[in-house]
Amino acid sequence: MQTIIYSCGAVGTVFGVIAAVMFSTNHKILGIWISFAAIVVLLLALAVYLHDEVIKGENVLSSDNKKTATPTDSIKAHKSDSVVTKNQPNAKKRAVKHIEIPQKPKDSDEQPSEVKSIVEQNLPQVLKLSFVTETIPSSKQDFPYALKVVVQTNMPIAPTHIRVIANGEIGHGDFGFDGPAMITNIRYGHQENIFELFFESPPVTPQRPLIVFLWSKTKINVDNIVVIP
Numbered sequence: 001m002q003t004i005i006y007s008c009g010a011v012g013t014v015f016g017v018i019a020a021v022m023f024s025t026n027h028k029i030l031g032i033w034i035s036f037a038a039i040v041v042l043l044l045a046l047a048v049y050l051h052d053e054v055i056k057g058e059n060v061l062s063s064d065n066k067k068t069a070t071p072t073d074s075i076k077a078h079k080s081d082s083v084v085t086k087n088q089p090n091a092k093k094r095a096v097k098h099i100e101i102p103q104k105p106k107d108s109d110e111q112p113s114e115v116k117s118i119v120e121q122n123l124p125q126v127l128k129l130s131f132v133t134e135t136i137p138s139s140k141q142d143f144p145y146a147l148k149v150v151v152q153t154n155m156p157i158a159p160t161h162i163r164v165i166a167n168g169e170i171g172h173g174d175f176g177f178d179g180p181a182m183i184t185n186i187r188y189g190h191q192e193n194i195f196e197l198f199f200e201s202p203p204v205t206p207q208r209p210l211i212v213f214l215w216s217k218t219k220i221n222v223d224n225i226v227v228i229p
Contacts (some may be wrong), residue, residue, distance in 0.1 A: 072147075128154045129162075132223050136213075143171040143215035149222055151210040158203030159185070161228040164195040164212055168220035176210045177202070193220075 018034050081104070132151045138146035150166065173188065173195035181202055188197035195214060204210045214220065 035225060042110045047130055063089050095216060124153055127157070127227060129225055130220060133222050135219075138215060140172065140215050145219050147214040147216070147220060147222070148223075149212040149214065151204070151212060151225060153204050153206060153209070156203040156205045157227070159198065159200040160210065161198040162196070162210075163226045163228055164197075164214070164222060164227065165224045166193045166195070166216075166220045167223050168216060168217055168218055169193055170195050170220070171216055172215040173197075173213065175210060177208060178211060198228075 016035070056190070132150045132152075134148045134150075136146045136148045138144050140146075147166075151162065168192045169192055173190045175188065175197050176183070183199050185200040186198070188195070190196070195212070197212070202208070214222075
């Protein structure tokens with residue numbers, strides 16, 4: 001291809017020189033035809049050169065495409081290696097597990113039992129008092145009637161400050177626990193039908209109730225017991 005280009009260039013150059021000679025010797029018509037032939041030969045050489053360059057460029061692109069694997073081709077190759085088909089005799093079948101996700105009912109506003117129990121545990125506990133009265137023999141000559149009051153709680157209380165309200169006048173009052181107990185910071189007293197007491201420890205618990213004793217000149221009973229905050 002390069003030989004043709006060089007030959008066309010040489011012929012065109014020779015024609016150009018001859019045309020110049022023809023113009024110088026007053027052979028203008030012949031010089032014009034020779035000049036036209038020279039131009040045609042040079043254009044042919046240029047066309048052959050451009051065609052050769054295009055072919056070289058295509059060869060370079062084709063060689064690069066053969067060397068470089070596209071991402072799509074690599075993905076396809078990876079998939080073809082990892083997928084097990086039925087035509088492979090030694091292929092192992094994969095076990096696919098279907099996981100079912102439980103869905104929350106849309107129309108149900110009820111909370112699960114576990115959530116309810118947590119909420120109930122976080123709620124503040126309300127103090128509740130209950131008491132039982134019992135008439136007992138009096139140990140005091142001035143007050144022939146005696147009443148034993150067992151005060152029960154649903155939670156520990158410490159310090160303890162309560163007010164016992166009776167339906168009659170109280171002559172004397174006292175308190176303690178069933179069994180020995182070290183009671184600290186004691187304050188108590190009575191006025192008419194009310195007996196009030198206070199101590200810091202030990203706490204009154206559901207397992208260890210407080211016992212109150214009331215003496216009176218007439219038979220009385222307890223109407224209410226109030227916890228003083």
